[in-house]
Amino acid sequence: MSENYIAFLRAINVGGRTVKMERLRELFTELGLDGVRTYIQSGNVFFSTAETDRAALTARIEAHLAEALGYAVPVMLRTVDEVAEVVDLDPFAAVEVTPDLRLCVLFLSEPLPDGTEFPIHSPKGDWDILGATPGAAFAVVHLRNGRLGTDPSTCLPKTYAGRTTARFFHTTVKILAAARKA
Structure with a gap:
């Protein structure tokens, strides 16, 4: 069963670190996450996944973003609930x-x-x-x-x-x- 998440990202589109939302959606989709959507330019990403280990999922997202963007992007994952x-x-x-x-x-x-x-x-x-x-x-x-x-x-x-x-x-x-x- 999939869980619906909101990823709140820090350091997106501030301090000269500009990331278009289309690119951010691509990066999350590359991780195999489903239904990836973004909301406004401040780094809010919606997705669903059947992964149950939130710490491992967070670490995987952070590592992928750091590799792709060239800087650390802390991620706070929360379920919609x-x-x-x-x-x-x-x-x-x-x-x-x-x-x-x-x-x-x-x-x-x-x-x-x-x-x-x-x-x-x-x-x-x-x-x-x-x-x-x-x-x-x-x-x-x-x-x-x-x-x-x-x-x-x-x-x-x-x-x-x-x-x-x-x-x-x-x-x-x-x-x-x-x-x-x-």
Whole structure:
């Protein structure tokens, strides 16, 4: 039985690392993954596979992307149901949204360390991490002069050895809706 996945890629179409979505679809198809589709230019890939070892699948995708693109592309794999659980949590329900805030989901390669206490506030006051599940952390980013400050994924506890990639919460909701339109 196949599982439907969303691959959230880090380092795609930022910092001069441009990859056309057609090429990204080709790379995932070369791996034998089924129903490969992409959503917007920020590295969101939908596919299905009967592979059950998520760690091995992630490693295989990362190795193939690194070989083809010439740089590391961290991959956070989530099932469509797992992304639905994140959205259904509505982790920002208590946040009063203003034009100077951005709500972000940080997809984690591994859970935050045991004992991490929330909220976590940045020293400069430009973000707050409100909480987390084993696979995601929820950050409120405060714009300064209309710009994003420090990336909250770089400010997780120093004991966190994993990797992250961020998506705005409203984009995560749209990604989920698109993934469900198989």
